[in-house]
Amino acid sequence: MTRNRKKSRLLAGGLAAALLLAAAPLHAGAFADVEADPNAAAIRSLEQAGLLSGGDGKFRPAEALTNAEGIALLVKAFGLNLDRIRFIQAPQASQYYPGMSDSAWYSESFLIGAALGVGLPKDVKPGAPMSRETFAALLLQAMKAADGGWSGAKGEAPEDDSAVGSAYRDSVLELIGAGLPLLDPSGNFQPKKAVSRSDAAAWVEGGRKLVKGIKPESESPSPVSPLAGVELTTAKLADGVVKVTVSAQAPNPGYGIRIASIRFDGGQAIVSVAVVRPKPGQMYPQVITEVSADTYVDEAYTAVLDEAAASSGEPLKGGILPGKNAR
Template sequence: MKKQLFKFNTTKTAVACGILAASLSFGTSALAFSDLSGNPAESKINALQAEGVINGITHDLFAPKSKVTYAQGIQLLVNAFDLQLNNKQSKASVYFTQVADKAWYSQAFLIAQQNGLSVDKMVNPTDPMTRAQFAHLVHQALMTKGNFPVTLMYINISDGEKLSPDVSNSLQALLNMRLITLSDDGKFRPNEAITRSEAAVLIYDATEFVKKIVPVKEVVTPTKSYEGIVALEKAAVGVNKVSLTVDNLPNSGYTTSINRIEFGKDLTATLYFNINQPDPGQMNLQVISKSTAVTYVPSNYKVVAKYEASSVIVTDPFSLLLPYGEGPTTPIKNPEDLIAK
C-alpha cells in the first residue's frame, strides 16, 4: 500500500516485489532499520517510516548510501508532495521516450510532467539522480504548494559554476530556506549521485517546511510611488524611441512595464508604468537597481511618465492606444507600424 504525506488514501499499486525492494517505496513497516545506528539522518528517516512515507530495501535495511534512480526519485516526489494527475487520458510515453506506459513508475512521471517538474524527455528512469537534479525538482514540487515568504540573499556555491541558471536559482532558494547546506568550503557536490539517506532528509525537511510555513497567496506590488525618467531618441522619420527608466529599485529582480499610453489633445503622450516584483524563487543581487522599458511615440508628442500601481501587467510594451479620438488598432511592433497608422 502506498501512502501519501499530506493526504492518505487507500489506493493500491500492484508492483513486483523485486521493484519494491529496489525502490524508495512507501509503506507501513514499523520496524526500525538496523543499518541506521549512528547515522545523522536516523531520526528523520525513522519519522518518515513511521508515517508510512518510506520503506527500506528489506524489512530492516534502509541502505542509506545507495543511489536514488530517477524512477525512485520521481515517485518519492509525487507522493511526498501529493501531486495530482490532471489529465487521466494522457500517457507518459507521449512526453518521455524511455518511460513505458506499463512501468510501475510511469504514472509518477506523467504526474510530474503535468505539475511542471522539469524532467528531461530523454531521461532513463534507471539512471541515478544527481544531488542538484533532485534538489531542483524538490524546489519545483515545493512551489506547487504556493509562494513562500523567504528573504533571498545570494550564497556562493564554490562548485556550482557549471549549473544552469534554473538549477542555480533552485539551489539558492533552498539554501535561503535552509533546506540544504554547503560544506565548510562552500561546496554542494551538485554532480554526485544523491543517496537514499540524502533524498529522505531533503524530503522530510521540505515537507515539514510546507507544514509550518504559510504560503503567500499573492504578490502585492509595492505601494510606494516611483518616478520615471524619460529619454527620447529619434527612431525614424516622425517617430521617437522612448526609454523610461526607474531608479532606486530594491534589487535587480524588479522590472518596469509600460501598461498603457494616453495621447492627449494637447499633444502630450502620458506613459503609465508599473513596477513588477521578482519572480518567486529567483535570485537577484541585493543592491539598489534600475530598470528600463522602451516604446515608441510620434515625434510631435511631449512625453511624460506616471506611476500606476496595478496588478495588470502588459507584457508587450508596443500594445499602445492610438492618438486621442482614433479607434483601436492592432499592437504596434516597430516604429514603421506607427508611421503607417
C-alpha cells in the same frame, strides 16, 4: 485522439512496486541500517509518514537515488496530483517520455511530475542515478507545486559554485537560503555527484517542513492581482504535446504564480492561474520580478488564458526586472 467528456483524475500514491514508496506505511524503526547515519532523524520521520521503504528491513542510505525513485518520492512526499487539471482523455506518461512503459511502477509519478513542472528530459533513464543538482531543482519545483506554493530568498553560493550547472544554480541557492542541508562540512555542494538516499530524505524532510502549514489557495480560479502583464506562450514538444507557459510581473520576489486548473471547451484549453502569496513574516526587496508556471496540453487544443487572468492589467512600471523565473 479520441475525445470524450469524462473528467479523468489521476492521483499520486499506490505505487506498490516502488523502492522508496511503500504500499503501506512501515512500522516505526523498521530500518536496521540508519541509526549511525547523520540523517537518521529525517529518515525516521519520512518512514513514519509512510513515505519510505526498503528491502530486507534496510533502507541503504548510502546508495544512490535513481531518477525513478527521486520522482516517486517527491510526488508522494508533497502530495502532488492532477486533481486541478481536467482532461478529456486520460494522459499517459509515454506522451511525455517516449519509450517509457505506462505500466511501470514509476510511470504515474513521471506523468504527474511532468504535468506539474516537476519533470526530467524526455529521454531520461529511470534506473540511472540522479545527480545532486538535478534532485535539488526537482525538489524546489515540487515545493512550489505543492498547495500554497513556496518562495524564498537565495542564500550564499557554495564553495564549488562554478561547478553547478546554470539551469540548476538558482534552485540550489534558494534551497541553501531556506536552510536545507545541501552543503558538506567544507561548504561544497558537489553538484554532479549522485544524490544519496540519505541526503534525499534529509532534503525532502526539510522541504516538507517549509511548506507545511502554508494555507492552500482556493480550489476555484482566483484573480492574479497584484500580478500584472499576465501572458501565455506555447512551445510544441514531441509526440503531440504542447508546453504552456503563463508568465507575469510581480511587485517583489515573494510572489509566484501557479496553474489553478485547465478546462476544455471545444477546441480550447482554457488555463486558469492563481497568485502564490509571499511567505508570512518574510521581508522582500521591492523589485519587479518576472514569475512563471508551466503545464502541458495536447496539440489538438489551443491554449488560452482564462478571462480573469487576461484582464489583470498592464505590466508594472519602474523598479528592476531581474529576469524570467527570478524568484
